[in-house]
Amino acid sequence: xxxxxxxxxxxxxxxxxxxxxxxxxxxxxxxxxxxxxxxxxxxxxxxxxxxxxxxxxxxxxxxxxxxxxxxxxxxxxxxxxxxxxxxxxxxxxxxxxxxxxxxxxxxxxxxxxxxxxxxxxxxxxxxxxxxxxxxxxxxxxxxxxxxxxxxxxxxxxxxxxxxxxxxxxxxxxxxxxxxxxxxxxxxxxxxxxxxxxxxxxxxxxxxxxxxxxxxxxxxxxxxxxxxxxxxxxxxxxxxxxxxxxxxxxxxxxxxxxxxxxxxxxxxxxxxxxxxxxxxxxxxxxxxxxxxxxxxxxxxxxxxxxxxxxxxxxxxxxxxxxxxxxxxxxxxxxxxxxxxxxxxxxxxxxxxxxxxxx
Numbered sequence: 001x002x003x004x005x006x007x008x009x010x011x012x013x014x015x016x017x018x019x020x021x022x023x024x025x026x027x028x029x030x031x032x033x034x035x036x037x038x039x040x041x042x043x044x045x046x047x048x049x050x051x052x053x054x055x056x057x058x059x060x061x062x063x064x065x066x067x068x069x070x071x072x073x074x075x076x077x078x079x080x081x082x083x084x085x086x087x088x089x090x091x092x093x094x095x096x097x098x099x100x101x102x103x104x105x106x107x108x109x110x111x112x113x114x115x116x117x118x119x120x121x122x123x124x125x126x127x128x129x130x131x132x133x134x135x136x137x138x139x140x141x142x143x144x145x146x147x148x149x150x151x152x153x154x155x156x157x158x159x160x161x162x163x164x165x166x167x168x169x170x171x172x173x174x175x176x177x178x179x180x181x182x183x184x185x186x187x188x189x190x191x192x193x194x195x196x197x198x199x200x201x202x203x204x205x206x207x208x209x210x211x212x213x214x215x216x217x218x219x220x221x222x223x224x225x226x227x228x229x230x231x232x233x234x235x236x237x238x239x240x241x242x243x244x245x246x247x248x249x250x251x252x253x254x255x256x257x258x259x260x261x262x263x264x265x266x267x268x269x270x271x272x273x274x275x276x277x278x279x280x281x282x283x284x285x286x287x288x289x290x291x292x293x294x295x296x297x298x299x300x301x302x303x304x305x306x307x308x309x310x311x312x313x314x315x316x317x318x319x320x321x322x323x324x325x326x327x328x329x330x331x332x333x334x335x336x337x338x339x340x341x342x343x344x345x346x347x348x349x350x351x352x353x354x355x356x357x
Contacts, residue, residue: 046290058089074102079297142167150219161190162209180209180257187256212245255281262288267296
């Protein structure tokens, strides 16, 4: 009887040992796979954002939502709430009700801001900023800005000249195609006035937009607008623009225009602040398409971090899986030891308690 029990125990021990080894190999393999997968996608903004947001807690979401509401940014508060839900978090219903209340918009409060943005081109608030871009879409804002800079020649702002030129050319529908490029060019010019464009982006725009138009000739045409009309003046100005310079500005302009359409002016402005170079704008645009309404919230939570995974993050992710496997291995080994000792103790007890013949 004892021999039979020992044989059964031996079979069971081997089975448990095999399961332990298999579990450890699988867990270690998963850790290595996680690290390799992250390394392969370390430059993909979507992968980077998803990896980092997975660690955000519900309390962190609620803290940021309250801060957004305090700053009267209902759009950001809504984006954060949507993002939290997408990661399985449950936001306080009272806080959600506050977001709904904050989303109500008062037209009477913003009437003066609309006037400032449309006539003067001021962009100190969200509403005046929006109306400034709307003015550009009917050429008035672009012609106004180009006229001001032409009057300042030779001490003109090259970035404003370049972007106003893009807007005028786009409105003439000869060198620039598509509404996204027009919106993007107007957006860049407006946020530049508000000081929201990073200096390195401004420097790159100025470099790309050098010599986009002859301001001396442009000033003469602009001075004739009262007698000739906006349409004729814009048509003549379009002949002065250098097509090669304009085309080099089109990719970021189109990306920003698409961002404005999808995320609104604040969302596009947040994206602009996160761009390290103009080439980042198409990447951010693709991220916006993937994240939808959660885009602004994601950018806000990841403020200050680059869209590239560090070596530490990649190794750390793999180490988490490996540590889990070690914990699993230790648990199974402890169980195995207990299983081994239990029959041995019983056999020893049986031997000592059996009466002598």
